[in-house]
Amino acid sequence: MAAGLVISAPASGVGKTTLTLALARAWRNSGLRVQCFKSGPDYIDPAFHAAATGRASVNVDSWAMGRGTISHLVSRGIDADVVLAEGSMGLFDGVAARGVCGTGATADIAEMLDWPVLLVIDPSGQAQTAAAIAAGLRDYRPGVRLAGVVLNRVASPRHEALVRRALLDAGIAVFGALPRHAEISLPKRHLGLVQAEEQAEIGKLIDEAARFVAEHVDLDAVLRSAATWSPQPAASGVNVTPPGQRIALARDAAFSFVYPHMLEAWRAAGAEISTFSPLADEGPDPSADVCWLPGGYPELQAGKIAANARFRSGLRAFAETRPVHGECGGYMVLGTALTDADGIRHEMTGLLGLETSFAKRRMHLGYRLAELAAPMPGHQAGARLRGHEFHYSTIVAQPDTPLAVVHDATGAVIAETGSRRGQATGTFFHLIAEDR
Template sequence: MPAGLVISAPASGVGKTTLTLALARAWRNRGLNVQCFKSGPDYIDPAFHAAATGRASVNVDSWAMDRGAIAHLVGRGTDADVVLAEGSMGLFDGVAARGVSGTGATADIAEMLGWPVLLVIDPSGQAQTAAAIAAGLRDYRAGVQLAGVVLNRVASPRHEDLVRRALNDAGIAVFGALPRHAEISLPKRHLGLVQAEEQAEIGKLIDEAARFVAEHVDLDAVLRSAASWSPQPAANGINVTPPGQRIALARDAAFSFIYPHMLEAWRAAGAEISTFSPLADEAPDASADVCWLPGGYPELHAGKIAANARFRDGLRAFADKRPVHGECGGYMVLGTALTDADGVRHEMTGLLGLETSFAKRRMHLGYRLAALAAPMPGHQAGARLRGHEFHYSTIIAQPDTPLAVVHDATGAVIAETGSRRGHVTGTFFHLIAEDR
């Protein structure tokens, strides 16, 4: 029977991902099968999980998914020895208004699955106060159980002793304390971690993290704190319809932000996926019946995308007769122009009138609920789509017919409506699921 555990923290940037990867690899090195999940809308971390475990990881999201869909996704951990769910932001951080089965908080997943929470605490600049924070998190919500704590970035043995004593007095188990160790720091950029596939040394980094954590954390005690878990049969899977029977999917360093569960749902429904690289100046497969451009980092590669005539001409020819859809970065590339961080304007494919600027940065972040005013690949007019938006680009012009009426999680209407023109559609949000 698998043992389930949630890795969370009081806030972002504390070391959840590093600890998750280290534990997963350390237990795998001991011969255990480890399955990871990501709580919340993060399309980067699952690739790191897969690199650490050798098993595909997917997102589970209480705002966008119902309990049946979450049960279906976590069911892949049935044959594992250990199942780890890495949280997003702080343990109880979600949106103000409840979604399908919760607010998107990691605590929703912990309570729903009955898995204890392993807290990562960074006590930098504090000592006994770290215990007050941990105790507050333990007592905040009755249905969420705390397994214990791993301290990260401890300054000295004296510092560790002060924090340990306070946590012990509060009745909270301390499984280990990690000194600062720059060699296991994961590189970042504006949308999060640099992607796993972009890091040639990712395997060595995870190995070093596993070695370091095994040296400072009681792995056996952590494993004993996990809950024995008997997966419940799932009544339903993810409510996602493939956009076509044969899908040409842009896939490279500029186009990689798509949730793994989406691709799995498409394939499970019988769709075939053929990938192509716009950065390598490849055109979509002419035999496909739909083309999908995910998000990613087109703003870092705008000059190359603009210069790749074979990609641009091939995509335009495809769009003359067949549907093309872009999400976030893919939407930007379908537009007229993209201005990069240096203020240089690059022509994009011109399939939509959208013009964006990365030089005028403003963060756009949050869940999105879209009511489609017109069809898009895989979804009919009137469909209600749940997704998430995260980008820094600013809309300079969005002249085409709006694709949807889009609300944030509070119900407020937002300006990023998406666009449609002919066979081409685009949205700034990344699709997670359709409302049933």
């Protein structure tokens, strides 16, 4: 039996990830086996979870996945002592229209698993009002249970005392209060946290966060508040077909946004994955039968990618006889050119006519449901794919044949249709699952 707990908050940016990592590492250091998950379409946080626990973390998503898939993914915690699901945005934040089994809200996962929610509250600029917010979250949805609260970034002992008294008067447990502590702040950039693999000192940072949280939070009380949980047999696995038997996967700091459950599903279906680094001027494995370029930060590395002739020529040669697919940043690199934040235009691989600009920034964010007009690796024409789009680049030109009709979560058709030309295809959304 494991102890299951959801870490959530009223909003983004209040410290959910830091607290999740600190709790996971502190409990691991005490000898417990800890398994983490990420609720929602965040492809960065699972790598931090793995760094904290030593165990792979995956995403669970009520908009894109069915209950059977979520149960299948969560069942990896069967041998753990503690299982933590880190939420995204605020506890009840999701889209307006339901997807497969929910709106993508963290509350969906909490109710589905029947795990209580540990709230992270940042009372900056307020005092007793923090209790009103916590009480409102507690009472908003009957099927969601509140375990208690950890306060973050309290300004002073007097501030903490005011907030604590109000929470206790509202019948809400307070497990601890964290003063501001710059040493455990995780660095950020435009798409979220700087990736774990890019931070050489990530282990030390997590250790310091664990030490700090253990000093200010009653870890035993938090653990006692968790639900006793035993995973149920899953009716189905992940609805994903591998794009090929031998997959050449671009993998480095510019090409790293791929959901862990996708790679696991490919391998579980018998596919073999070989990685290569475009930033190291490497091309795809010539023995592979498909090449996949995930998203990442090519807009920060556009000059280097443009200068890496072996990568570009190797990818072009590969695409003459075998399929190549790109997601988001990978799609941009398959295009003709990418203009960086300084307005400098860099030539990309030219397998597609797409041209994008990071100088003209506009956020594109949200779930996507695509119906393929033509095949792409792993999926036939007519397939309905669920994914998520998040980038700041704008389309300068998208002249090729559209790959799909793409809708947002409200059902509205969007302009980011993806493209196809010859053996090359690309989308701006990151694939999560296929409707079946």
